[in-house]
Amino acid sequence: MTESATSARQLPRGRHGLPREQVVASQRERILIAMAEAMTENGYVGTSVAAILKRAGVSRETFYEQFRSKEACFEAAFERAVQNLLGRMQEVAGDADAAVAADLEQDSIARMDRIFDAYLQHMVDDPASARLFLVEVYAVGPAAISRRMKLQELFVGLIADTLDARTAEQRFACQTLAAAIGAMVTGRIAADDMAGLLALRKPLLELVRRGGELYGFAVQSN
The missing domain is CATH 1.10.357 (Tetracycline Repressor; domain 2)
Incomplete structure (x- = not known):
């Protein structure tokens, strides 16, 4: 079975000292998994960006830094x-x-x-x-x-x-x-x-x- 959005490459809490690239990659992976998971409940049309953010555990700013829509x-x-x-x-x-x-x-x-x-x-x-x-x-x-x-x-x-x-x-x-x-x-x-x-x-x-x-x-x- 695949990982869920909340567990995929979860970063350690607090100051972790990880490279920026690793942080961005982890956030992107969680967002993409969250997108798929959210659509199983509400479909593409009924899935909001807010629902994706909640599953991925990232901010709206982080989302739009990586995806325009x-x-x-x-x-x-x-x-x-x-x-x-x-x-x-x-x-x-x-x-x-x-x-x-x-x-x-x-x-x-x-x-x-x-x-x-x-x-x-x-x-x-x-x-x-x-x-x-x-x-x-x-x-x-x-x-x-x-x-x-x-x-x-x-x-x-x-x-x-x-x-x-x-x-x-x-x-x-x-x-x-x-x-x-x-x-x-x-x-x-x-x-x-x-x-x-x-x-x-x-x-x-x-x-x-x-x-x-x-x-x-x-x-x-x-």
Whole structure:
């Protein structure tokens, strides 16, 4: 589980002698976590800067030293959430590039299983951030939605590389798969259905297996 805004990198009380950069970084981290946490209760529209300040334990002056507006704070919180998610998925997928598998299909399916597991488990471990970039993003505006679409394309690329999608048709199938996953995950996050979220892993993997070369040359049709 992730830290809450009140506990994340909490600075010692009183005179601590910490460098200015460390203080600012700690405050920024708490603000970004607080943004995500506050929206789980009231959504983006209903979340005020005051609510964020209360959770983060910082002053209004500190907030506006780092962010020009609530929307700018959301953008930064979104980027933080995306980088955390991508880092987790890339970590589990990265080792396979150096491995030489005797069975390419078996290796690709195993990699997809690790990617799905990392993706879904990350949502469960950090539901506030998941809700931020899957649900609340649509209330912020076109720029935020555009960032959401770019994130999905990165997910498409990871799937396509893993399954060795080479043709335009295979790439489109991977895009369709990523879009379907996004829609199903978003619904479960909105409903706070974490058990249902994790239950997606096995049927998604079986879908890829049955799809075979529809998705990429690394998977053979049965």
